[in-house]
Amino acid sequence: MAGEAPELSAQERAGKAFPVSWDQFHRDCRALTWRLNEVGPFHAVIAITRGGLVPAAIVARELGVRIIDTVCIASYDHNKQGELQVLKGISEATMALGGGTGKGLLIVDDLVDTGKTGRMVREMLPDAHFATVYAKPMGRPLVDTFITEVSQDTWIFFPWDTALSYHPPLRDGAA
Ligand SMILES: O=P(O)(O)OC[C@H]1O[C@H](OP(=O)(O)OP(=O)(O)O)[C@H](O)[C@@H]1O
Numbered sequence: 001m002a003g004e005a006p007e008l009s010a011q012e013r014a015g016k017a018f019p020v021s022w023d024q025f026h027r028d029c030r031a032l033t034w035r036l037n038e039v040g041p042f043h044a045v046i047a048i049t050r051g052g053l054v055p056a057a058i059v060a061r062e063l064g065v066r067i068i069d070t071v072c073i074a075s076y077d078h079n080k081q082g083e084l085q086v087l088k089g090i091s092e093a094t095m096a097l098g099g100g101t102g103k104g105l106l107i108v109d110d111l112v113d114t115g116k117t118g119r120m121v122r123e124m125l126p127d128a129h130f131a132t133v134y135a136k137p138m139g140r141p142l143v144d145t146f147i148t149e150v151s152q153d154t155w156i157f158f159p160w161d162t163a164l165s166y167h168p169p170l171r172d173g174a175a
Pocket residue numbers: 048049050051052073074075076077081109110111112113114115116117118139
């Protein structure tokens with residue numbers, strides 16, 4: 001409708017930016033593995049794609065786990081969350097490894113925000129261990145192990161979504 005303000009994206013509503021470099025992300029994934037090493041061993045790692053693929057690779061490498069599965073869920077279209085869609089479920093072989101309930105399996109994602117994605121995967125595997133690198137307060141109760149909490153009004157910028165670019169000086173009005 002004319003004159004109506006355009007709907008803000010989740011990223012715009014968030015307000016605060018938390019950019020993460022590859023180096024920082026790798027360190028945070030290693031820190032996550034230190035904690036997970038106390039909880040395991042795990043038969044397999046399940047990455048929630050796509051964001052969970054990078055931490056899952058690092059965590060699986062550090063833990064010496066060679067069986068990696070994916071659960072493919074689409075929700076955010078760039079930065080606006082819509083209905084969750086499971087594009088690919090967990091394989092039968094992985095389900096069998098977890099005794100049908102996920103016991104001894106490790107689910108990995110880059111973050112929990114509202115917790116919708118994590119909740120859906122937890123319902124598939126109620127006894128699995130769920131780990132994320134970052135957590136926002138709404139999603140935090142769903143996660144068993146995470147490294148860094150950021151406020152709900154923060155948007156995390158991952159290294160695979162960003163590129164180096166010119167930033168104007170603060171005195172010219174840059175945030
Ligand atoms: O806790 P929630 O509010 O559900 O948000 C968290 C999810 O959102 C992002 O994935 P996204 O759906 O953007 O897909 P992607 O991993 O393919 O980028 C992120 O990787 C988490 O999986």
